[in-house]
Amino acid sequence: xxxxxxxxxxxxxxxxxxxxxxxxxxxxxxxxxxxxxxxxxxxxxxxxxxxxxxxxxxxxxxxxxxxxxxxxxxxxxxxxxxxxxxxxxxxxxxxx
Amino acid sequence: xxxxxxxxxxxxxxxxxxxxxxxxxxxxxxxxxxxxxxxxxxxxxxxxxxxxxxxxxxxxxxxxxxxxxxxxxxxxxxxxxxxxxxxxxxxxxxxxxxxxxxxxxxxxxxxxxxxxxxxxxxxxxxxxxxxxxxxxxxxxxxxxxxxxxxxxxxxxxxxxxxxxxxxxxxxxxxxxxxxxxxxxxxxxxxxxxxxxxxxxxxxxxxxxxxxxxxxxxxxxxxxxxxxxxxxxxxxxxxxxxxxxxxxxxxxxxxxxxxxxxxxxxxxxxxxxxxxxxxxxxxxxxxxxxxxxxxxxxxxxxxxxxxxxxxxxxxxxxxxxxxxxxxxxxxxxxxxxxxxxxxxxxxxxxxxxxxxxxxxxxxxxxxxxxxxxxxxxxxxxxxxxxxxxxxxxxxxxxxxxxxxxxxxxxxxxxxxxxxxxxxxxxxxxxxxxxxxxxxxxxxxxxxxxxxxxxxxxxxxxxxxxxxxxxxxxxxxxxxxxxxxxxxxxx
Numbered sequence: 001x002x003x004x005x006x007x008x009x010x011x012x013x014x015x016x017x018x019x020x021x022x023x024x025x026x027x028x029x030x031x032x033x034x035x036x037x038x039x040x041x042x043x044x045x046x047x048x049x050x051x052x053x054x055x056x057x058x059x060x061x062x063x064x065x066x067x068x069x070x071x072x073x074x075x076x077x078x079x080x081x082x083x084x085x086x087x088x089x090x091x092x093x094x095x096x
Numbered sequence: 097x098x099x100x101x102x103x104x105x106x107x108x109x110x111x112x113x114x115x116x117x118x119x120x121x122x123x124x125x126x127x128x129x130x131x132x133x134x135x136x137x138x139x140x141x142x143x144x145x146x147x148x149x150x151x152x153x154x155x156x157x158x159x160x161x162x163x164x165x166x167x168x169x170x171x172x173x174x175x176x177x178x179x180x181x182x183x184x185x186x187x188x189x190x191x192x193x194x195x196x197x198x199x200x201x202x203x204x205x206x207x208x209x210x211x212x213x214x215x216x217x218x219x220x221x222x223x224x225x226x227x228x229x230x231x232x233x234x235x236x237x238x239x240x241x242x243x244x245x246x247x248x249x250x251x252x253x254x255x256x257x258x259x260x261x262x263x264x265x266x267x268x269x270x271x272x273x274x275x276x277x278x279x280x281x282x283x284x285x286x287x288x289x290x291x292x293x294x295x296x297x298x299x300x301x302x303x304x305x306x307x308x309x310x311x312x313x314x315x316x317x318x319x320x321x322x323x324x325x326x327x328x329x330x331x332x333x334x335x336x337x338x339x340x341x342x343x344x345x346x347x348x349x350x351x352x353x354x355x356x357x358x359x360x361x362x363x364x365x366x367x368x369x370x371x372x373x374x375x376x377x378x379x380x381x382x383x384x385x386x387x388x389x390x391x392x393x394x395x396x397x398x399x400x401x402x403x404x405x406x407x408x409x410x411x412x413x414x415x416x417x418x419x420x421x422x423x424x425x426x427x428x429x430x431x432x433x434x435x436x437x438x439x440x441x442x443x444x445x446x447x448x449x450x451x452x453x454x455x456x457x458x459x460x461x462x463x464x465x466x467x468x469x470x471x472x473x474x475x476x477x478x479x480x481x482x483x484x485x486x487x488x489x490x491x492x493x494x495x496x497x498x499x500x501x502x503x504x505x506x507x508x509x510x511x512x513x514x515x516x517x518x519x520x521x522x523x524x525x526x527x528x529x530x531x532x533x534x535x536x537x538x539x540x541x542x543x544x545x546x547x548x549x550x551x552x553x554x555x556x557x558x559x560x561x562x563x564x565x566x567x568x569x570x571x572x573x574x575x576x577x578x579x580x581x582x583x584x585x
Binding site: 063067072090092095 | 127128129134135136142143144145146147148149152160161162163164165166190192193194241242243245246247248249250251252253254378380387388389390391
């Protein structure tokens with residue numbers, strides 16, 4: 001087994017997802033299946049091939065740093081905030 | 097014989113501990129717009145203002161890189177004597193925090209835009225030390241959380257979210273808190289020279305974290321702690337001194353250092369645990385599929401290298417050679433472009449050492465007291481130059497000049513106006529001085545005899561009397577000469 005339940009729990013915690021005991025078993029199985037396919041890919045010799053970061057021939061497009069911001073009105077920015085006070089988005093207190 | 101430079105160590109009853117420090121500096125890049133959006137990069141009071149939809153992480157938005165931010169990173173890399181990598185990759189650094197709207201920070205992990213540079217720091221008047229720089233990479237800043245606005249809520253302002261940052265990481269080449277302070281001062285000065293970051297630590301456009309560990313000489317590296325929240329060079333130095341001493345106390349007490357992140361408390365001057373390694377983040381970096389690799393041409397790098405100004409190290413050497421300044425004066429003047437410009441105007445056709453001395457001793461004192469920078473100085477270099485000319489032509493004494501200088505600083509009036517209005521002109525007229533000296537000698541026969549019987553110390557007393565009589569306006573060298581002549585008779 002490449003992935004045990006402990007790893008599944010850790011991944012769930014990092015992704016902030018609550019999983020039931022049943023789901024942990026299912027996802028552990030699913031993740032293992034996925035990784036097994038990946039293991040097959042490992043058999044290909046890629047020692048002389050550069051990693052592919054993109055499959056297109058495009059170059060990264062760069063924007064000009066124009067002098068004025070193109071922005072959305074503040075009212076609209078805050079429109080969908082689940083919770084806000086004045087000009088601020090608010091969340092339950094984050095204690096460091 | 098030249099004294100050997102030694103870095104500071106933490107001394108205990110039986111041992112001397114070495115300190116090993118590396119610094120991570122976050123510098124906000126001077127641009128109009130953010131790194132990947134058209135939102136405003138400038139600092140503004142109104143919260144959540146001038147934002148692009150990407151800045152609040154709305155679905156359907158995509159990052160497009162700002163060319164200026166890339167150019168600024170290249171320029172900085174060149175100024176740090178570093179390699180500009182012609183291909184670099186943007187990665188996602190994943191973590192959840194309310195001030196990070198995307199749920200990940202776009203950063204560069206494996207392939208940064210700049211690597212392997214160095215900075216020279218002055219560790220004495222004649223010695224420099226090279227501090228190697230591991231990397232400089234581009235990344236997004238986070239928003240700002242305010243925890244003190246309400247008892248049960250955290251307020252979030254996304255104005256800063258997505259602003260372009262350079263993270264500049266040094267190798268652990270720094271050996272004590274003074275070197276660390278020196279390094280940060282020099283780095284800030286370079287960033288300001290190339291105009292890629294304003295270097296304002298109080299406003300947070302330049303931030304610093306320190307990795308600190310201790311060891312006995314010739315032993316392997318100790319476990320390190322990372323200190324955060326260092327918002328001034330003074331606090332950086334204080335925090336390192338405290339942290340190194342704390343680690344020695346822990347180790348000598350037979351305990352182990354736990355690798356952790358610590359926060360510097362500016363009120364107590366102590367560092368305290370922020371999070372331990374068990375809670376340490378697992379960032380799961382991977383290349384951001386929204387962004388292609390950043391590829392740079394030789395021409396682009398070359399064109400930018402042509403825009404580099406004279407940098408502090410070269411400038412310092414020029415000041416030493418061209419003006420014959422002392423190492424100390426050259427270092428102080430060359431640390432800031434504004435000061436250099438001021439100095440070069442002031443010293444034009446004048447004594448350069450006198451010019452440097454007036455800037456460092458008098459002008460800096462007044463600027464510090466009033467919290468002004470040299471660019472906002474109420475006395476510009478030309479006006480101060482006129483004051484120096486009056487001293488050198490012996491129209492006023494050095495002492496009176498300092499008085500006039502004070503008034504120039506407060507009122508903004510010219511030296512000539514102040515001297516005229518207050519009648520402060522130096523009396524160099526020998527006839528006038530002779531009259532005063534005659535009067536004083538004739539009414540002080542006792543002191544005259546003392547001098548004539550060999551007590552030359554009385555001379556100073558006579559000079560003092562003349563100065564008192566003339567309210568300090570008599571030319572001291574003329575006074576001296578006249579008194580000696582008269583007393584000998």
